[in-house]
Amino acid sequence: MGIKYLWPILSPFCERKPLYELQYKRVAVDLSCWVCESQNIAEYTVQPRMYLRNLYFRTCYLLLMDVHVVFVLEGRAPELKYKTIAARNAVQFKGAKPKTDRVKVGKDRSRFNHTLKQCEEMLKLMGIACVKGEGEAEALCAYLNEDGLVDGIISQDSDCFAYGARVVYRNFSISQQGNHAAKGGSVDVYDIAKANESLDFGRNKIIALALLCGSDYCDGVHGIGKESxxxxxxxxxxxxxxxxxxxWKDRASYYxxxxAKIGDKSLCTLCGHSGRAQGHTKKGCLECGTSQGCDSGKFENERLEIKNELNMRSKALADPSFPDEELVNEFLVKKSNVSELNLEWTKPDLINFVKFTVKYLTWEEIYSFEKFFPILTRWQLLHQDQIKDETQGIVTPKFIKKRRNPKGIASYEVVWEDKNNQFKGLIPEEQLAEFGDVEKLWSTVEPQNLVENAYPVLVEEFEDSKKPKNRKKKKNPVDEIDNLLKNVSITGPSKSKKSKKLHTLDDFVVKASTPKKVVQNCSFCLDQSNFGDENDLDVSDIVDKIIDKKVPPYVPENLGKLGLKLTDEECNIDCSFFVDEMVENDLFEKTFREYCISSGEFDSDENTAVTNK
Structure with missing residues (x-):
């Protein structure tokens, strides 16, 4: 399709790129190319109207990839193309006679336009913009691209460049197979600016190529190939x-x-001066200023170029209408002027789409719903400002099921619900029963950033539910003891006047619930687990342990809290848990002595202990 030999000439400037590079771009699609591709495939009874099926899945891919797309439909075909159209009708419609549209029978696109109408109807149900030009679809695509309204054109037709296109995306594929660059879909990108910069090859030479080698509008000049x-x-x-x-036609005398110059036998074929090439080789050329040979660098190449052009001219002028100015004007004269283009994605119509596909594609309702539902939810996420005042055709997110990461994109699996029951009865009950997992039917995978922007509360609830529950952290006894001993010196009795922390017996005793390992590893702890049912020897051991601990002295600050005051001399007295000497008139000592005498433990006169027998 298009201009003969143009794709091979541009192939050095083609780049095969993954489809994700079209993200956020504005793209015009030549709809007729996609339809023609599908109609060249034999119709299957399992899937009639393959062009609708392929169109749907390709369009879904572009929408979910955030490509701003507009489809361009064919207008009235130029008469120059009637012969080509008749040949295509014979292939695409298997020889069926097209309907008459007040033009030459068999050479119009009435049958093909009926097919495009079905495509347009489906695209509108998906919320996609469609535009129609005065003439060829690729011409309007090129105008949109030339005027900067779109970034590129998806088309198989090389005529786009003759109409003024700058960037064409060819061999569009959403196939997951192929090399690494093609995984997830790929496309060939042709940028005419690169060819123009490198080869001085632009729109005018492309039109010249169409005149000489042929296109959809003419057969070209017989006998002229790409090399010439x-x-x-x-x-x-x-x-x-x-x-x-x-x-070639206007300057006949010049050519x-x-x-005559090329055919003159008296001129040297190497330098173009008088004499033969053989004689110049032996004796030289006077005009070249050589005694042997001649300057063959310039005229030899020039002669070959002149011969090539003269040969092409003679073949071209065999057609008296060459060059076809009607063809030149078809490419150079604009037939449609579009000052602005609305690429807004409108709300998809789920209900009518299901009915459409059941009628034309023979899809089951549940299959159609399953394939179309992600389109509706994606539109909602992108158009929150438009759905605030709408309820018809809108679904509500129920909850976020889990995080997903398709193709490395952070996403959420969202479960939706139909609060208004507007889709009730759309899918037959027997299909729902056979499907089984209804929640899966209402689930879609959406990019995290879109869900966060549209439903921040829902995301917050989900993320909170995934956080670990706040459990009371068990206190580590060792940490408690470390905190107790923080900034405290336990190196033993000190006569320093500096303040020291006052310790009580409780400071040295650890609760019975403390692990034994902790107690054994702690040089400051006493095990309380045996307190209460100990015998005399156990008590003696406990007392020994207490005595072994180096207890800091009492300090004035702590006694001050009790209303007591010590003199400077008293502050320097070392204090320990037990007194080292007897204190006169001590009530405890007096009572303890009387008890020992009465029980026979001490001798009343000698103040000595009685030996046990």
Whole structure:
């Protein structure tokens, strides 16, 4: 389709890129190309109207990839294309006679336009914009691209460049197979600016190529191939090429002189001066200023170029209408002027889409719902400002099921619900029963950023539910003891006047619930687990342990809290848990002595203990 040999000429400037590089771009799609591709596939009884099926899944891919897309439909075909259209009708519709549309029978697109109408109807149900031009769809696509309203064109038709297109995306594929670059879909990107910069190859030379080699509008010149045309393009500039082709007919005398010069046997074929090449080789050329040989660098190449152009000219002028100015005007004269383009994605119609696919694609209702539902939910996430005042055709997120990461994109699996019951009865009960997992039917996977922007409360609830529950952290006895001993010196009795923390017996005793390992590893702890049912020997051991502990002295600050005051001399007295000497008139000592005498433990006169027998 398009201009013969153009794709091979542009192939050095083609880049195969993954489809995700089209994200956020504005793209015009030549709808007729996608339909033609699908109609060249034999119809299957399992899936009739393959063009609708392929169109749907390709469009879904673009929408879910955030590509701003507009589909361009064919207008009235130019008469130049009638012959090509008739040949295509014979292939696409298997020889069926097209309907009459007040033009030549068999050479119009009435049957094809009926197919495009079905595609347009489905696209509108999906909320996609469609535009129609005065003539060819690729022409309007090119105008949109040339005027900067779209970033590129998805088309198989190389005519786009002749109409003024800048970037064309060819061989569009959503296949998951192929090399690494093609995984997840790929496309060939042709940028005419690169060819123009490297080869001085632009729109005018593309039109010249159509005139010489052929296109959808003409068969070209018989006997002229790609190599001859490329040689001509190498010596004629982009701006001059169309004038040069017109001059073939207008400047007959000039080309007559060139033919005479090339055919003159008296001129050297190497340098172009008088004499033969053989004689110049032996004796040299006077005009070249050589005694042997001649300067063959310039005229030899020039002679080959002139011969190539003269040969092309003679073949082209065999057609008296060459060059076809009608064809030139078809490409250069704009037929549609679009000042602005609305690429807004409108709300998809789920209910009518299901009915449409049941009728034209013979899909089951549940299959159609399952395939279309992600389109509706994605539109909602992107158009929150438009759904605030709407309820018809809108679903509500019920909860976020889990996090997902398809193709490395952080996403949520969202479960939706139909609060208004507007889709009730759309799917037959027997299909729902066979499907089984209804929650799966109402689930979609959406990018996290879209869900966060649209439903921040829902995301917050989900993330909170995933946080670990706040459990009371068990206190570590060792940590408690470390806190107790913080900033405390336990190196033993000190006579320093500096403040020391006052310790009581409780400071040295650890609760019975404390693990024995902790107690054994602590040099400051006493095990309380045996307190209460100990015998005399146990008590003696406990007392010994207490005595072994180096207890800091009492300090004035702590006694001050009790209303007591010590003198400076008293502050320097070491204090321990037991007194080292007897204190006169001590009530405890007096009572303890009387008890020992009465029980026979001490002798009343000697104040000594009685020996046990």
């Amino acid at each position: 045309v490329v040689k001509l393009f190498n010596v004629v500039s982009e701006d001059e090429i169309l004038k040069r082709l017109r001059s 007559g002189k060139l033919e």
